[in-house]
Structures are given as structure tokens and as C-alpha cells.
Amino acid sequence: ENMHFLFRLVILFYLWSFFTAQGQTKEESTGEVKIEVLHRPENCSKTSKKGDLLNAHYDGYLAKDGSKFYCSRTQNEGHPKWFVLGVGQVIKGLDIAMMDMCPGEKRKVIIPPSFAYGKEGYAEGKIPPDATLIFEIELYAVTKGPRSVETFKQIDTDNDRQLSKTEISLYLKREFEKDEKPRDKSYQEAVLEDIFKKNDHDGDGFISPKEYNVYQHDEL
Numbered sequence: 001e002n003m004h005f006l007f008r009l010v011i012l013f014y015l016w017s018f019f020t021a022q023g024q025t026k027e028e029s030t031g032e033v034k035i036e037v038l039h040r041p042e043n044c045s046k047t048s049k050k051g052d053l054l055n056a057h058y059d060g061y062l063a064k065d066g067s068k069f070y071c072s073r074t075q076n077e078g079h080p081k082w083f084v085l086g087v088g089q090v091i092k093g094l095d096i097a098m099m100d101m102c103p104g105e106k107r108k109v110i111i112p113p114s115f116a117y118g119k120e121g122y123a124e125g126k127i128p129p130d131a132t133l134i135f136e137i138e139l140y141a142v143t144k145g146p147r148s149v150e151t152f153k154q155i156d157t158d159n160d161r162q163l164s165k166t167e168i169s170l171y172l173k174r175e176f177e178k179d180e181k182p183r184d185k186s187y188q189e190a191v192l193e194d195i196f197k198k199n200d201h202d203g204d205g206f207i208s209p210k211e212y213n214v215y216q217h218d219e220l
Helices: 008-013 092-097 149-155 165-177 185-199
Strands: 034-039 053-062 068-071 081-084 106-111 133-143
Touching (some): 092 106, 092 133, 149 165, 165 185
Antiparallel strands (some): 034 106, 053 068, 053 081, 053 133, 106 133
């Protein structure tokens, strides 16, 4: 497969935090999120659903003046973003707008404030209060969501039901070796430190099953 599951472990543990759930309401209706399909591949064997791990690029604009407030292509050396769909890792409007997408599909979506950052806005992200947002999205890959029991067991080589830095480092090394552009060791070490900073909540040097299992799937 072309994607080689690059950064799979990163998203297993690393919460991409730019589009947090701040200011969202709990409305479940999809009626206010407008979706325009710009391109949909003829052959689409699977579509995105809640809990899937997605790989996508997108640009964000303010509807009122068309100014761009975010471009994923200028972040992380231009790598597409990895995130889990439907778990609040992105704003509610994007969770809705990216359901049932095919790999290779492109969409333009209009998201009202109630499904974005509401009355408060998001100053750090240059989003004013009561802002309607427009996103142009290109989805590259849909794969099984992370945080599975199978993956935990794969990383936990000594079967002690906790993940050590050594175990995760070895797993990271294997995953990065699959990439077409191998990263140097210092980058892998930085990712490892970030994983533990964000997930080793009790600071004992291990990631427990409870600390690992952030994403709850409907079937669990």
C-alpha cells in the first residue's frame, strides 16, 4: 500500500490539537453542515465511518471574507494530517462532513458556528466569534482506527500488559522504516518523548491499557 501507515503510531498516541473541540455544541443534526462533493472516484470499495483513521489534507477559510486561516500543506513538512473520525479530535462540523468519504474524494464543506467554535471563536487559530467556516478537503486514505487490542499486543512484546519506552521505540522504528522517506533517529526520539508526555498520565514510565485506550468504538 502506498501509505505505508506512516505516523500510524504517532496518531495512536498523539492527539492533533489544532482543531480542538472548544466552543462546540452537542447538536447531532447534520442539516446545518453543507457538503459539496467536488470529486468522487468511480471505484470506491470503502468509505469513512466513525472510529476510522483518516489521512487528509484540507484548507480552512472564513466564509465572511474568504481569508485562509489554516492550510495543512504548510504544516508538518507538508504531510497530510492523520486523525480519528467521529471522536471529537476535530471540530464537530468536520466529523460530520467527512463521514462516508472515499479515498481520493474531494469535498467543499460549509460549517456554521454551532458546529465549529461558536460564540467564543478560537483566537489562537485566528477564528473570530460566530464564524462560519469553509473547508476544502482531500481524503487520501481510510484505515482501521487505532488503539485496537491487536495493536497493543503487537507493541507489548513481553506481554506484561503495559508499554515501555523500549517497546514503543522498537515499534516506531519498524513503522518509520516502512516510509518512503525514512526519518532520522533524533526525530523518532522526539516522537517517542511526545508520546509519553501526552499519554503517560501517572508518570510511571509505562503506558497502561487504560492510558492507551482513548478512543472508544461503538462496538466496544
